[in-house]
Structures are given as C-alpha cells and as structure tokens.
Amino acid sequence: MSLKAQLEAIIYAAETPITLEQMTQLVKESVVAAGAVDEADVKSRVRSSLEDLAGEYGGPDHGIEIRQVAGGYRMSTKPEQHEMVRSFAKSLKPPIRLSLPALETLAVIAYKQPATVPEINEIRGVDSGGVIATLLDRKLITTAGRKQVIGRPILYKTTKEFLMRFGLKDVNELPSMEEFEKLVAESFQGELIPAEDAAQARETDPAEAEEIAESAAQKE
C-alpha cells in the first residue's frame, strides 16, 4: 500500500482541506514501518508524495486536481470542466455574488487585517458599515478583537471561508500590494501619452494584464 495511495484516498474523502499535519498523523505508523526514522522524516516523505500526487493530477489527462486551499489540500474538479460539471451536478455550491463595494471592502480587509471600520472608510472614501454587515453575514470576515484606541472599535479579519471561496492557500498568497501599485502607476502614465501613441498603448494593456493574471494563476 503506497504512501501516495493513502494520501490520495484521504484527500479524496475529506470534506474540508486536510492539512499536512493531519495527514502526517494518519500515515505515520505505516511510513515508519516503511523505514522513516523520525517525525521530520515522515513529514518530508508525506510532503514529497503530495507534490508528486498534485503534479500528476495537474496533467492535461486529468479532469480533477489537488490544490492547496485554506491551509490544506483539497481535491476538486478543474475549473475548465465547469460547464460540463454544472450541467448535471446538483451539489454545486451556490456562487457568492458580491457587489464591487463589497469586494473592495474585502480587499482592504484582506490586505490590512486586522482593520477597523474607520480605517476601511479612510481608504475607500465612503462609509463601509453596511458592506461589512454583508461580509459578516456571508462569513467572509469575522471579528478580531478590539483596537486599543479611543472608542475601542471592533477589528475585522478574513476567515477560512474567505480562503475557500477565493481558492487561496493563505492570505500571503495574495499578490503583493506593490504589484497593484505598479499597475495603477502604469494606468495613470498611460493617460499622459500623447494622443497619437494612445491607441498603441491601449493595445498593449490587455496583454500585460493577462500576463499578470497568468502569473497569479501559476502561483496557485
């Protein structure tokens, strides 16, 4: 019974992303029996088997994949099978629909967490109270204590549900703010280009943006 087979079975069965630690505990005995010397050795064997496994499923002949989400490993259909799967599967999770203000507020919280409502308002330039309520209701954010300033405002942070819904390993996996800084700077410079070059500039824009999207996808 190979380690890879064991890991595959457990990831397949698990309802929420399963962590490296959980898997290590489950297979420890048999890995030690197979010659691992200590806990660290077990863990590194598990990790490398996981990498193998995820790599295999990544190939074009597979319609399902193993990905790191919300701190653990999870099996799912590949996004490109979406249309077909949707046509018959009943248990597709209802998609969350967020308004642009809600996404923006979520972005601020994701990058600045823990953050208070006044801090969020400052960045957005509008009152975010209502949007916060929506995000709390959808469990995409939760409270994180109070800030020790006058009024002791509630702090907010993103949740595991947020990571799951947005397919993130952890919040550090989000593109850095510097990337957006570059993007924004470019977008303003673009406007300053003399009229005759403008058309050309506009053409390069989407390509560039796609490149960024691609590099983001690769990180996953």
Next chain:
Amino acid sequence: MSLKAQLEAIIYAAETPITLEQMTQLVKESVVAAGAVDEADVKSRVRSSLEDLAGEYGGPDHGIEIRQVAGGYRMSTKPEQHEMVRSFAKSLKPPIRLSLPALETLAVIAYKQPATVPEINEIRGVDSGGVIATLLDRKLITTAGRKQVIGRPILYKTTKEFLMRFGLKDVNELPSMEEFEKLVAESFQGELIPAEDAAQARETDPAEAEEIAESAAQKE
C-alpha cells in the same frame, strides 16, 4: 481537454453511479468535434476511455478507484484504505457545532452573565434546562455561585474555553447590541432611500408608520 479528463471530472462530481449513456450524452459534442463520426462511434470512444481510466486507477499507486456499480460508474476509496479513512473521520473535531437552542442559550449567557436558568428561560421564552447540561458538558459555560434570591438558583457564566473557541480575548470583545444594530441598520440603508425613489418613499412614510403602530396595537 481530453475525453479522459472529462470523464474523470464527471464521475468524480456525480453523486450516484453515472451510466455510460449519461456520460455519452454529456461529452457527445466535444467527441464529435474531435472527429467521431456517429453516436455509436462516440459511445465506443467513451467506453474505451473509461476502461483506460478505470485501469489506471486500479494500479497500486492509487487510493481511489473507479468501479461499475448498479449499472453505472462511480469513484470511491479502495477497501484497503477504509480503515485509515474511518480513523480520520473519528479524529475530526468539528470546529464548534451547536444546535440552535444551545447557541441561543450560550448567547444569552454570554451577554447577560452571570445568569440563572429562570432568567435565561424568561428571555428565551422556552425551557433551557437541557441545553445547559450540553453547554456545561462542552465546557463552554461553568457555574458562578448562586444568586441571593429565593431558591438560590445557580448562576452560569462563560468559560475560557468559550473565549478560545470564539477567538475572543475577553467577553468585552463581543460586539455590543448597539454596534450590531448599527451595522444591521446600515446594511438596510440602501433599501431605504435610493435617490430616485425618494419622492415616492416620502409618500409612503406615514402609512408605514401607521402600520407599525397598528401591528403593535394588535399585539397589546
């Protein structure tokens, strides 16, 4: 997108065994696009891909398999992995799972602590005796002496475990009722007065107010 990948995604996503006919219907279009000449050809291509797929999963490096069951195909963990999956299921501690009555009782204690059972019953409008035992059992609440009134009922308060489970440093971190009402009120604001409907809203105002007064009167 290979046929095998499509079939794999379908079998994985299906909740009950899926038949050859069903799969043929789902992938027909793309198989025809890939050069199949007629329905029979599609079906035979699907069948041979299925056999390939099932064969691959049959290998010792896989912990899951594709089997024919009840006239259809389904994916499942291999029997030799069942022991491990079962022990995994047993090891799972759901984050915090409470029935609604338990959650209600816990909320009352959290906000009104220390509180006695009669006080909790009064607020909830139903008997909370049974739920208290559950909460005590889960170490979410504990006793806090007796109230100096007739019958000297036991007082209950939340525990350290409660704070840990809900990610709180102390109970003051719980949002106050006012804070919560503010958030909820703001999330409704959008529905209150959209600029363009303001005139209309103004007209309905008095009527609405009367309705509230009326329904209140009926209750009295």
Next chain:
Amino acid sequence: MGSRMEDRIITSEDNAPGPALPVLVANPRSAAAPVKESDRQSAKKEESDSPFAVSVSDVYEGPLDLLLDLIRKQDIDIYDIPIARITAQYLAYVEKIRELDVNVAADFIYMAAVLIHIKSKMLLPRDPSAKAEELEDPRTELVNRLLEHEKFKSAAQMLLQKQQIEDAVLTNPALKEFVDAEGAEPEMAADVIDLVKTFQQILERVRTRPVINVDEETVTVGQMIDYLRRRLALEDRPIRLKQLLMRVPSRQTLVCMFLALLEMVRLQAIQVRQDQMFGEIAVRKHTGFDAIMAEQAAVRDDWR
C-alpha cells in the same frame, strides 16, 4: 451611500458573459468602466466650464471615485493636479447631487472641504525660510489617498477573478460514508457573529412576544434616553430618524422614544434637522453630547 453602491452590483454573469471562464484581469480601468458608459450623456450636456466635466447622470460610489474620474477624463497628471479647476468641477457636481438628495452628499461634502482647504494652502505664498519638510506639496496626501484607493480597486478585481475561478470547481467528499450518523439534533457551526445575531433575534422575539401580563415592566423615557445615548455615541454623522424608529415594536416604546428625543433636544445634546417639508429627518450629536449626557446621567437616577 448604500443606494448608490447597489446600483452597480457586479455578478459573475455581468463579468463573464456566457459559459466562458472569466479572464477578468486586475485592471483598474475595468473598475471604472460602468461610469464611462455615461460619457456620451455628459458630453451632450456641455453645461459646465469644461467639456470633460462629469454630469449628474454619472454615478460615483464615493468622492474618491468622482475625483479619479475627473482626473482620468481630462488626462490630468495625478501627481500635478490643477487643484483650482478640479475643485470647481467637483463642487459643481456635488451641488447638483445635493439638489437631488440631501443625504447622499455627506461623504462628498467632506471631500469638498478637503479640496477647498488644499486650494487655499496652494494660494498662500511659500515661506522661503521654511524647512524642506514644511514645504511639502499640500496635494500630496490627497494624491496618496487616490492612489491607495485605486490600488484596492485593482485588488477587488483580482479577488473577483479568483472567486469566479473558485466558483467553477466542485468537490465531492466521500467522507459522509464513513461518518456514523450520530446526533439527530440539527447542528450548526457558529462564530462570534452568530452569537450576537442569535442574541439579537432572541431580544427581537422578546419584544414581539404577545404580552399577557399587563403590569409587567415596561420601557421608560429614561431607558430610551439611555438607549439613544449609547446608540448615538457610535455615530459620527447624522443618523436618520427613520432608522432609529425601524426597530421600535410598540406604540408605547414609540412615544417614549419621541419623548426621549425631545428631552435630548431640550438639553442640547442632539440636533434634529429636516431640510424640507416631509423630508428625511436627521438626528445628530451636538458638540457637547458626551459632556451633557454624562452630566445628566449623574443627576438623573431615573435614566437607568
């Protein structure tokens, strides 16, 4: 502001027409796209001092978006904003939306004050003896805010894209086959918000429960004053009277709430304002709110 936000709800359908997978990218321009559609209309109006100026038909989520649109439409260098021109255009827009809806403009009016302040600072002659850091461009802070805001708009687009990809996958765990069906009671996971929400619902239930016992303790004016004090303490800006009354369950409570408001007006702890007949009534804290309320609470023991 809420009403305006909702006008621009983005759903996955809007962004990914048809079955194709979303290829939306983190492009700050796409965030501004809904606004740009109205360019044509605004061009038609031509009523203000600039052919690029925005019209009331343009909907902005907030003052920062309005400013950014003004800057983009006129190809202005964001690091060198002609503050007098932009302020004039900004004020013209705000004046127009104020005519339509007094309440919506709160955030916008604050920004107007900021712009005028910057403008006045720019007009002041520079003190040649001042140190370098005192010579900082008065626009810098605003520009940084605009850029920061724009960054997060890009981040929002990135999140939208990730979310759409994630919505497209399905997991089908087989674990339920291994878990014994134990605990017949329907159970739920809970967090802090569930806790507060649940408690709120219980209180709601208490309030709406039919009262049979007539001489049960009822709400007093004092209690309502205390409630309003705590409620208003959280508000920096005016709150709509309607919002305060939204959850009032009975006629008696309503009467107490009104008496409480009148008492607080009398004490000059709050201001109540109605801009037009039958218009929205706004309640706001007076400057001495905290002091007055604290002082009164100390002498009036019937407030508790």
